[in-house]
Amino acid sequence: MSTDTNAATEKDSKGSKGSKDSKDSKGARGTERARKGMRPDRQEPTLPALGTVGMLRWGWRQLTSMRTALFLLLLLSIAAVPGSIFPQRNIDAGRVADYIAQNPTSSPWLDRFGFFDVYASPWFSAIYLLLFISLVGCIVPRTKVHLSALRSTPPRAPARLQRLDEHAELTTTLSPEEALAAARQVLRRKRFRLHSHDATSLSAESGYLRETGNLLFHLALTGIIIGMAVGHLLGWRGDIILAEGDRFASSAGTYNTISPGPWVDTESLPPFVLSLDKLHVEFNETPGRSFGTPRLFDAQTTLQSAPGAPASSENVSVNHPITVGGADIFLLGNGYTPVITVRDAKGSVLYREATPFLPQDGNYRSVGVIKVPSASPSQLGFTGFFLPTAEPTFTNGPVSIFPDTKNPEVALSVWEGNLFPGGAPQSVYTLNTDEMKQVTKADGSPALVRLKPGQTYQLPGDRGSITFDGVKRFAGLSVRTDPGAPISLVSAVLATLGLILGLTIKRRRVFVRVRPAAPGLAAGVEPGAADGADDADGRPTTVVTIGGLSKDSDSGLAAIVTAISTGVHDRLAERTDRS
Amino acid sequence: MNLAANANTALYASMIVYTLAMLAFTWHLAARAPKVADSRAAADVVANEREDVLVGAGAPTPAERRSATPYAAGPDFEESLKSRQRGSIALMLTYLASALLVASVLMRGLAVGRPPWGNMFEFATAAAAAVGATYSLLARRNTWQWLGVFIVTPILLVLGLALTVLYTEAGELMPALKSYWLGIHVSVAFLAVAFFTLAFAVGLLYLVRVRREERPPAKPGFIESLPPSQSLERTAYSLNMVGFILWTFTLIAGAIWAKQAWGAYWQWDPKEVWTFVIWTVYAAYMHGRATAGVDHRKSMYIALAGYVAVLINFTLVNLVSTFVGMHNYSGM
Ligand code: HEM
Numbered sequence: 001m002s003t004d005t006n007a008a009t010e011k012d013s014k015g016s017k018g019s020k021d022s023k024d025s026k027g028a029r030g031t032e033r034a035r036k037g038m039r040p041d042r043q044e045p046t047l048p049a050l051g052t053v054g055m056l057r058w059g060w061r062q063l064t065s066m067r068t069a070l071f072l073l074l075l076l077s078i079a080a081v082p083g084s085i086f087p088q089r090n091i092d093a094g095r096v097a098d099y100i101a102q103n104p105t106s107s108p109w110l111d112r113f114g115f116f117d118v119y120a121s122p123w124f125s126a127i128y129l130l131l132f133i134s135l136v137g138c139i140v141p142r143t144k145v146h147l148s149a150l151r152s153t154p155p156r157a158p159a160r161l162q163r164l165d166e167h168a169e170l171t172t173t174l175s176p177e178e179a180l181a182a183a184r185q186v187l188r189r190k191r192f193r194l195h196s197h198d199a200t201s202l203s204a205e206s207g208y209l210r211e212t213g214n215l216l217f218h219l220a221l222t223g224i225i226i227g228m229a230v231g232h233l234l235g236w237r238g239d240i241i242l243a244e245g246d247r248f249a250s251s252a253g254t255y256n257t258i259s260p261g262p263w264v265d266t267e268s269l270p271p272f273v274l275s276l277d278k279l280h281v282e283f284n285e286t287p288g289r290s291f292g293t294p295r296l297f298d299a300q301t302t303l304q305s306a307p308g309a310p311a312s313s314e315n316v317s318v319n320h321p322i323t324v325g326g327a328d329i330f331l332l333g334n335g336y337t338p339v340i341t342v343r344d345a346k347g348s349v350l351y352r353e354a355t356p357f358l359p360q361d362g363n364y365r366s367v368g369v370i371k372v373p374s375a376s377p378s379q380l381g382f383t384g385f386f387l388p389t390a391e392p393t394f395t396n397g398p399v400s401i402f403p404d405t406k407n408p409e410v411a412l413s414v415w416e417g418n419l420f421p422g423g424a425p426q427s428v429y430t431l432n433t434d435e436m437k438q439v440t441k442a443d444g445s446p447a448l449v450r451l452k453p454g455q456t457y458q459l460p461g462d463r464g465s466i467t468f469d470g471v472k473r474f475a476g477l478s479v480r481t482d483p484g485a486p487i488s489l490v491s492a493v494l495a496t497l498g499l500i501l502g503l504t505i506k507r508r509r510v511f512v513r514v515r516p517a518a519p520g521l522a523a524g525v526e527p528g529a530a531d532g533a534d535d536a537d538g539r540p541t542t543v544v545t546i547g548g549l550s551k552d553s554d555s556g557l558a559a560i561v562t563a564i565s566t567g568v569h570d571r572l573a574e575r576t577d578r579s
Numbered sequence: 580m581n582l583a584a585n586a587n588t589a590l591y592a593s594m595i596v597y598t599l600a601m602l603a604f605t606w607h608l609a610a611r612a613p614k615v616a617d618s619r620a621a622a623d624v625v626a627n628e629r630e631d632v633l634v635g636a637g638a639p640t641p642a643e644r645r646s647a648t649p650y651a652a653g654p655d656f657e658e659s660l661k662s663r664q665r666g667s668i669a670l671m672l673t674y675l676a677s678a679l680l681v682a683s684v685l686m687r688g689l690a691v692g693r694p695p696w697g698n699m700f701e702f703a704t705a706a707a708a709a710v711g712a713t714y715s716l717l718a719r720r721n722t723w724q725w726l727g728v729f730i731v732t733p734i735l736l737v738l739g740l741a742l743t744v745l746y747t748e749a750g751e752l753m754p755a756l757k758s759y760w761l762g763i764h765v766s767v768a769f770l771a772v773a774f775f776t777l778a779f780a781v782g783l784l785y786l787v788r789v790r791r792e793e794r795p796p797a798k799p800g801f802i803e804s805l806p807p808s809q810s811l812e813r814t815a816y817s818l819n820m821v822g823f824i825l826w827t828f829t830l831i832a833g834a835i836w837a838k839q840a841w842g843a844y845w846q847w848d849p850k851e852v853w854t855f856v857i858w859t860v861y862a863a864y865m866h867g868r869a870t871a872g873v874d875h876r877k878s879m880y881i882a883l884a885g886y887v888a889v890l891i892n893f894t895l896v897n898l899v900s901t902f903v904g905m906h907n908y909s910g911m
Pocket of ligand 1: 064065066067069073131132134135136138139213214217218221498499501502503861862865866869870
């Protein structure tokens with residue numbers, strides 16, 4: 001095959017008859033190669049005077065060799081592993097932060113080398129880019145070679161067919177032409193391409209689809225990569241946390257987070273309006289190992305494709321996204337939004353909102369923050385936990401023992417001071433306590449708020465009160481588009497098809513040669529009664545040699561050789577019948 | 580009728596029968612070793628010289644061409660009648676055990692009204708059933724009695740582990756797993772793993788066989804009764820090839836499912852990473868084997884490494900919390 005690395009090396013040393021005075025290290029390697037017996041007869045092992053162009057050529061040939069592809073594939077597989085061991089920012093930035101906090105000595109180094117962003121790291125990208133280049137550099141020349149192979153004729157039969165993988169020899173009283181015709185018929189039926197280079201031989205070849213499949217496979221791999229690139233450039237995703245009863249109107253500014261690809265125009269997002277009517281959630285309540293595991297998540301929503309457009313009822317559940325304006329809406333998470341009211345000392349409402357608390361574990365112990373900038377004399381902040389089923393004693397701190405709201409409770413600490421030091425923007429889920437201090441009771445112990453629905457806590461020192469009105473669920477929705485996905489999908493299907501063709505079809509060559517038998521030999525080789533009779537008649541007898549060759553393990557080849565022998569015999573039988 | 584209980588009974592029964600099959604296969608191997616007289620005859624068989632008209636990828640390396648060894652199981656190796664009878668008994672037992680195991684998995688599936696691989700216990704039994712069934716279907720046609728003990732023993736180990744460590748009452752599926760793509764994705768994955776497992780066992784035997792062909796031991800053992808190394812290598816290759824095609828399909832079906840469940844077909848969560856790693860390692864093996872000048876033995880090491888990745892993917896990645904990603908549905 002043209003991609004054979006040995007062949008490439010051979011070409012290398014042939015093409016390197018240049019001036020003798022370049023004595024760089026590349027040249028030394030060339031010499032060594034020559035000494036290793038590739039060309040022992042060469043007088044002076046000339047050093048390849050490569051020059052810049054030559055060097056580039058040499059490098060290109062190395063890069064597009066199959067050995068390099070093999071090496072890069074192995075490297076890629078090894079390089080992918082750390083991403084499954086260390087937490088990754090693209091999956092869970094919070095876990096990365098935790099990991100860094102827990103491993104202060106090793107983490108900065110790991111971070112510097114991209115171990116928390118493996119799949120965006122320079123080294124990982126370098127490997128797959130090299131592989132991609134190698135792939136393209138490999139496909140183009142192979143396609144050319146294959147196209148000409150498709151038009152070429154099978155090669156001349158080798159001298160000694162007996163040395164091929166599969167071979168057979170038989171003697172028949174058919175004439176050489178008749179024997180060849182019989183073989184030709186069998187091979188044609190088996191869809192071989194045929195050619196006679198001379199009157200006494202026949203060359204046949206089949207299995208061109210193998211290389212076609214192989215090329216299709218490699219070409220489709222590039223298709224997958226292109227699809228991924230298109231998705232990266234033109235796709236976007238936005239995440240929303242939507243409480244029951246709330247409404248969301250899509251635009252670049254209304255998502256909690258939005259990550260558009262570099263070529264996305266954020267002004268042209270689909271302007272749909274979505275409200276969450278009800279989130280149905282079920283957890284396993286039978287005791288046992290799977291106690292508390294989720295059973296059902298189903299968001300009942302009302303969707304309008306644009307403000308003012310007709311509304312329709314849609315259900316979004318895990319595995320069942322809904323589609324609007326080219327974007328898919330997925331239900332990816334859920335949790336609780338306690339409705340909290342904060343009043344000042346006079347009883348007027350400073351804050352009343354369903355505030356999302358983010359679940360931290362399987363039992364939905366959730367953390368959240370309430371910021372009340374309008375409180376006076378200084379701003380108030382509450383931070384702590386929401387527990388859907390609180391363990392009542394709190395002996396191990398605030399813990400939830402079941403994910404559903406069997407015994408909901410909030411447990412908060414109270415802070416006062418400056419909520420937004422420096423006026424910098426901050427996350428709604430964290431409280432910056434740099435310029436705040438914890439509110440204490442009269443006896444100096446910190447004020448801790450523990451409330452069940454409907455209960456109110458009077459803040460110490462005329463600071464007003466906080467009430468836990470009730471709890472609603474929220475749905476974590478993700479809106480995504482990936483225009484590259486169909487390209488990748490079609491390519492993946494083609495790749496599989498090519499793979500099947502490339503791996504299962506056998507490239508075979510079969511040769512048949514005929515020659516007149518030496519007198520007296522025929523009867524000994526073929527002691528059949530009919531043949532003997534014909535021989536006695538003094539008819540010319542023919543020796544037919546069949547040889548078959550396959551590129552790899554091929555149990556079908558022997559059957560083909562046998563079929564040709566049988567074909568020749570049948571032809572003889574036919575003729576005997578007729579005469 | 581209590582299907583779940585019946586599923587367990589069938590599982591225990593299949594373990595008993597597999598144990599008998601394992602003993603029978605060992606007994607069979609004991610009778611297999613060629614006698615020294617056979618070996619002499621085999622020594623005279625000279626390997627065919629092969630003319631490389633179609634040079635390049637796939638042509639045997641010189642090391643493989645001299646396959647004439649003192650006791651190659653060439654055309655003159657006659658398996659003794661005793662050995663053949665024992666082999667048949669062992670195969671029969673394996674058929675029975677595999678049928679029981681497959682029945683157990685099916686009954687469990689019917690009992691819970693979903694594909695029976697929602698937790699690690701079901702996962703392990705279904706994988707073992709796939710290996711057992713695949714071996715049973717292919718063994719007679721290919722006369723793979725010699726392979727039996729190397730397949731049945733790991734199956735027993737996995738079943739034992741599943742029952743003792745991983746056992747879970749059959750329950751419902753987590754919402755993320757309720758998709759028919761899960762059915763497709765996972766069943767094809769099991770099938771791929773079954774082929775990789777067979778290929779792994781044959782690959783190991785191949786390595787032992789080449790080594791002993793190069794440095795023949797004083798007394799032939801059952802290894803010497805196996806097909807010659809070249810042929811073992813081809814068998815392993817064919818099995819790996821089928822496994823690789825199925826794995827490619829697994830990867831694609833998994834991506835489609837991920838797209839439905841999480842909105843992105845690929846996000847490098849640990850399970851996806853390992854599926855990808857397995858795929859690239861086996862792709863490297865295919866390449867190595869097709870590259871002229873790369874020793875088939877070296878390629879085989881790559882395939883074996885691929886199988887190690889398969890094992891990691893089905894055990895550590897499901898169970899260990901460092902690997903926790905979105906696929907964490909092991910029910911542990
Ligand atoms: C993106 C990385 C690549 C992957 C995943 C890959 C995968 C594969 C696989 C699985 C096969 C065996 C399937 C078949 O024969 O149809 C194969 C064969 C082959 N690959 Fe690649 N390949 C990659 C890159 C390359 C590159 C860069 C080259 C160029 C040197 C190359 C050249 C070949 C050749 C020549 C064969 C045919 C071997 C034969 O004759 O059977 N591949 N590849």
